[in-house]
Amino acid sequence: MIYHYTAAPGLLGILGGGSLRATNIAFLNDSAEYYLSLERIQSALDRFARAEGGGLGAFLDGMGQRLREATHRIPEVYVVSFSRAADLLSQWRGYGEVESGYAVGFDIRALTEGLRQAGALLVPCVYEAEAQDAFADDLVRTVADLWCRASGGSTDGDGAAALLDEAFGRLAWFAALFKHPGFAEEQEWRLVSLLAPDQADRLEFIARETCVATYLPVPFPKQAVREIWVGPSRHQHLSLPAIDALLRKAGYPADTALHRSEVPFRLV
Template sequence: MEENDDLIRKTLWDDYDNSKDYPDQRPLLAHYTSISTIEKIINSNELWLSNPLFMNDWEELRFGMNAGADSFRTSRLIANACGSTAIHSTLIQAFDKIFHRFANDHAIDTYILCFSEHDPNDADGLLSMWRGYGEVGSGAALVIDTSKINTNAIEDIPLSIGRVHYATQNERISWIENKIKDLTHLINMLPKSQKVFEFMAQIWFERLLMFSLFTKHKGFSEEQEWRLVYVKERDPKFIFSSFLSYSITSQGVHPKLKLRLSEFSKASDLLPDFNIADLTDRILLGPTISSELSVQSFRRMFRLTSHHLLVDKIRASTIPFRP
């Protein structure tokens, strides 16, 4: 039975190249945001992850999940491979059970935090990121050095760090169609048992979810995005249950995962004294507030709040910004 499970997992994940992701790749990652958010991150030693269904990227997630689920349910290739209506129904019911459990119980507690890959020699940041996420140039970018994270200590932590892959809508549909062909091949090869179908449905759902969370339209490719992702379904021991929270915004109450790094450190043995300052390579000030006076004011803020490690890490973008 283990051989069947291994074959299913290998087949559905065969296109994933982990050599391009963390921890094989350990880049600098910049989080573009407002000045006030940077202050809150540093002072609270927290990272706030947001639910993608409440973000600008919600259509990307829903498209991937819904298109993949619909293709799976309606595929004639899969129906024919099952050989009978009863067997086909068993497979579809196994998938729908997983899909509906996620939609009803886990979707609200799926969270992401977005970063942009940062060139170590880049002193200015990306203009498109300043416009889109950095308060139209008046924000800041917190640049994290992922090489400072102890990878051995986070293997069992329900967080994923990965590079976003960019594709057109047609390319994403093509990816789903190819996976449907892979599933058809598996159905033809393996015993058509309840146990095999339940495992196949589970792995297909997991692959589809990760595809949806780490894929974005090609038009955004210059962002060079990476994501930190938490999915409640992958946290069966509820390690992060105390971090599940909320935020009151102008659009109402939004679910949040508030990752308190000091508690995370104790739970995971990640670092002896894990705080955001340890991981910070630099903080870039946006091009519309990049005067020497702004830099000095920022440094004063860190001195007064006893974040002395950050005082000499402040940099000012020199992009000649035009709103």
Template sequence: MDDDYLSPFGFSIRKALDEMKHNDVYVSSFSEKPDLLSQWRGYCPPGRGICIGFSRDVLEEYCRENNFDLKKCVYSEAEQNSEMKKLIRKCQAEFPMPTASRTEYDKFESNDRVKHELDYRQYVMNGEGKILADSALRNLCDSINKLAPLFKDNGFHEESEWRIIAENPTCKINFRAGSSHLIPYITLPILQFSKDAIREVIVGPNPSKQNCVSSVSMLLESNGFKNAKVKQSKIPFKSW
């Protein structure tokens, strides 16, 4: 926006971002860390936590067949900025450039620079360059829509989160009660998709670990998940 030579490009991006339509996005979250104290504390009822370890191969196959994405979250601000800069550079490469080169522009007097900016803006917004400009901006917005669900604040980096991302799903939308509003969600029948989906189950800090391990093992076997291993958390944490 501060570069007068390319300011119509910057203005076009700002306008496209203000007007862009956001996808209807649903995510299912997983973690690389199978036995992490902060996860037991943050996401499980005291003394009743269970960690389900899924097969990555099965998840990837399920996502391919259902047109979903399985990707790792990006926590680093530097990496987030780098990813966004890649999208901007790609958009700039697709966007129609001014007829005058940068070298020619630098030689212009003030009046000619103003005329250049006005002509360039007219060219990309209403003139012959509009079709290419709109296509480049549309591709940028589509790419941002796909990237946005992967960006998380660095304060959550310990979770090492991966997400299954479903954009604009056509399946049935369900609702559950949240603390302040209804929360829409979709179901992913991964367990029906493959009996190899579950590789292991970790029983979290629990006052009756052996009984819990036994009952979880029975549940898995009775539902056909015979290859899943059940074990106890190694963290000596008490919340009861």
């Protein structure tokens, strides 16, 4: 199970619309971590270059250029955050809006199967620095190998540039999974989706207090929803029957479990 924490409007949107809102990673509270992750990818490319002894110059130059450009623009990387922990105080504090927090519990396997058509990836975040470096090294070697096979040695023309763009997209995809070890308590998993330049019609927009933000709707199968948690509140007993009615009206599994948070309200 993984849990998506949200406030009441988010819960109604998720259950009523049957989709999750993947947020552009630049609009997350910890968006700076993504750019630090790109630095780890660059370090992995540097180690790969030393190991190759000067080979694959076109690939390395192309990736280096794209990494430099990525640090100065909003990435087309969209994520939905989950936690392996149910009823976690830090998550209620971060996403519950005082007495309006809810957590939707998803079955990982059912959710993953449902994401195949959406072109999204669901994986756990990597927290330890050594594990991140090892992961980045493996990723760079894999992407370099794929690039070599696809390019056939050609380094000129639009085709080569498109292959480099695709290779960088794979690196950027996984960079979204690196998190600072100080957040390890969250046991975060992320649904990650990339938006191609010709897919702007997939975007939706939402007004925030200080800006207009973009998000990507990601449909999920209703059978993936297995639990709903009502966060710390004085009125949990009122929310439970309303959520139960919403689940039944929207056609979610009849055995979807409803829980009350056991975190004492005074701690929130």
